[in-house]
Amino acid sequence: MNPSWLRDAVFYEIYPQSFRDTNGDGIGDFQGIIEKLDYILSLGCNALWINPCYDSPFHDAGYDVRDYRKVAPRYGTNEDLYRLFQEAHARGMHVLLDLVPGHTSEEHPWFRESQRAEKNELSGRYIWTDSWFKGCRNIAYIGGETERDGTYLINFFKCQPALNYGFLHPEESWQTPVDSPDAIATREAMKDVMRFWLTRGCDGFRVDMAASLVKYDDEKKSGTSAVWKNVRQMLDEEFPEAAMVAEWCDPKIALRAGFHMDFYLNNSNGYTALMRDYEGHEDHSYFRREGGGDIRPFLREYEDWLQDTRDIGYISLLTCNHDTPRPRFHMDMEELKLCYAFLFTLPGVPFLYYGDEIGMRYLKLPTKEGGYTRTGTRTPMQWTKGKNLGFSDADPETLYLPVDDADDAPTVEAQEKDPSSLLSTVRALLALRHRTPDLQADAPFASICTDPEKAFVYRRGSLILMINPLCRDQRVEIRGEILYSIGQVAKKEDAIMLSGPSFAIVQPAD
Ligand code: NOJ
Secondary structure (H helix, E strand, C coil), X not given: CCCHHHHHCCEEEECHHHCCCCCCCCCCCXXXXXXXXXXXXXHCCCEEXXXXXXXXXXXCCCCCCCEEEEECHHHCCHHHHHHHHHHHHHCCCEEEEEECCCECCCCCHHHHHHCCCCCCCCCCCECECCCCCCCCCCCCEECCCCCCCCCEEECCCCCCEEECCCECCCXXXXXXXXXXXXXXXXXXXXXXXXXXXXXXXXXXXXXXXXXXXXXXXXXXXXXXXXXXXXHHHHXXXXXXXXXXXXXXXCHHHHCCCCCCEEECCCCCHHHHHHHCCCCCCCCCCXXXXXXXXXXXXXXXXXXXXXXXXXXXXXXXXXXXXCCCCCHXXXXXXXXXXXXXXXXXXXXXXXXXXXXXXXXXXXCCCCCCCCXXXXXXXXXXXXXXXXXXXXXXXXXXXHCCCCCCCCCCCCCHHHHHCCCCCHHHHHHHHHHHHHHCHHHCCCCCEEEEECCCCCCEEEEECCEEEEEECCCCCEEEECCEEEEEEXXXXXXXXXXXXXXXXXXXXXXXXX
């Protein structure tokens, strides 16, 4: 059973560094999130995912955790975070933290112990070879930095040693099997981290690199899935209302492994065709007006996944996340309206990245905290005109990242006053979704017309929806009432006319 609150959940992802600074130190904090909960709810987002906010040396923006049970002082105290949970719950909202189960920081006390020459309780918490000059097939490893005679495997950057969940097919004596005491101890330690937060008001986790736990050759992911099935059993028994969303992008596997939701990410063909088909000189992404895009590559993948995972869990589409360029990178405000209209009317549980509701730009910036090209997606939220666009009172030189200094940088303040703004469109769309069960997570989806020369027509429950990203006029033969529209849409006796880029939701007459 999935937690019932997911049926009508819409998530808002917050990169805490950049959301709202209330103490003038140039970086966002928990109090800033608390102050903006009413705003987030007013958008129609009733759940949050907060990127890692734990103690960390921040070589990867917090995905290098030094203490799983203590928040980073720059955001506030643990008590502030507990207060955030309470304030969110008081508004009927839910909060997911980011769980990083595959690796820690090299400064985590577990790793400090594990790298000691003398054998101890944590020697097997990470994956070590048995000699300083031995590496590991296919997986990056680090040598020469530890007391221990061995090299250790990393999961991502150099600062992120891989935790040991065992090997599916051990080949060497130093590779422990998945049911070894060390592998089980790692899993149990991670379950205790989850219990720690869940008993303090957290509602679940976005799980980082969820597919990465068991090492080779876990190609079908049976080893890693077994870990998650075990975790899910714990949740079902102890925290049945807690939710987990995987960073996996393979819902057939992830949802069967016990996740309630799996992200539809960039590395899939379907999402690329839909959102980011701009590798060559031309941009054929589906929502680009002149793009000549085609919805079918997306549908081939999505409908297959949807059918296969029906009644198991949800596929989560997102506007973007902290790892990818913002959609405004290549789409204008009108294109974004159609894009969001589509994302927010699909089944499953959608995610909106902070600032995408006003079309914040992707900025070209030098790397910060291991962000590299991702840094431009992580700039401060743009609230108002004026100093630091309302993000912080600090000296602009001391901000975590610079704000967008363009004269026409979008702000919440300006868009709230404009009924035709992107923000107003997001509000209207999400309000409609919340009052219409046919637009929520569970109602069935079916494509009706997928001809790339025509409007894409699809069904959600009893409703018919149509999207016309092209400049050409389209006629969709249907009799019914228009419940909601974007762009020029007109009802004729037996058809809906869509002029230029437009979108409509229609309640059919019969
Ligand atoms: C995926 C996260 O989204 C990304 O930001 C991070 O750098 C890696 N995992 C490593 O944890």
